[in-house]
Amino acid sequence: MTVIKKETKTEDLSDYNKIYAISYDGYVQSYLNPLKIEASAIIEDSEQYLALKQAEITELKIFQKMEITTNETHLIKLDHLYEKNKFHLQRLWNKPEDITQHKFWLAPQCQCPKSHNESIFPSKSYIISENCLIHRHRLFKIT
Numbered sequence: 070m071t072v073i074k075k076e077t078k079t080e081d082l083s084d085y086n087k088i089y090a091i092s093y094d095g096y097v098q099s100y101l102n103p104l105k106i107e108a109s110a111i112i113e114d115s116e117q118y119l120a121l122k123q124a125e126i127t128e129l130k131i132f133q134k135m136e137i138t139t140n141e142t143h144l145i146k147l148d149h150l151y152e153k154n155k156f157h158l159q160r161l162w163n164k165p166e167d168i169t170q171h172k173f174w175l176a177p178q179c180q181c182p183k184s185h186n187e188s189i190f191p192s193k194s195y196i197i198s199e200n201c202l203i204h205r206h207r208l209f210k211i212t
């Protein structure tokens with residue numbers, strides 16, 4: 070199980086789909102929603118748009134690193150990077166920085182109660198498991 074998909078090659082996409090594809094290593098990972106782009110007043114070939122795609126790839130790279138380590142100090146650093154990148158993404162989407170919108174439980178190896186957190190989203194009171202090496206530092210504010 071890996072967060073990086075190797076199913077659809079970006080080069081096989083139509084020019085239109087390439088505009089919205091988030092690609093990593095030559096493969097499509099996900100697509101940005103054209104309607105959401107328009108609703109957020111973002112121009113497709115702007116620097117902001119390219120930065121937004123780049124920040125989506127950064128999130129994948131952070132998840133990829135989370136997948137291959139069990140070192141808690143490293144995981145905490147990666148969680149800080151994840152949070153910083155999520156705030157960056159919110160600014161790029163022309164949205165206010167809002168931690169209640171971060172679905173941190175999507176991180177690989179996360180032991181927090183995913184379905185509970187998903188069901189109360191968005192919330193100021195997500196449950197963090199004391200067994201989760203990635204997120205339990207948030208309970209005690211260890212930096």
Ligand SMILES: [Zn+2]
Nearest residue numbers: 179181201204
């Ligand atoms: Zn967790």
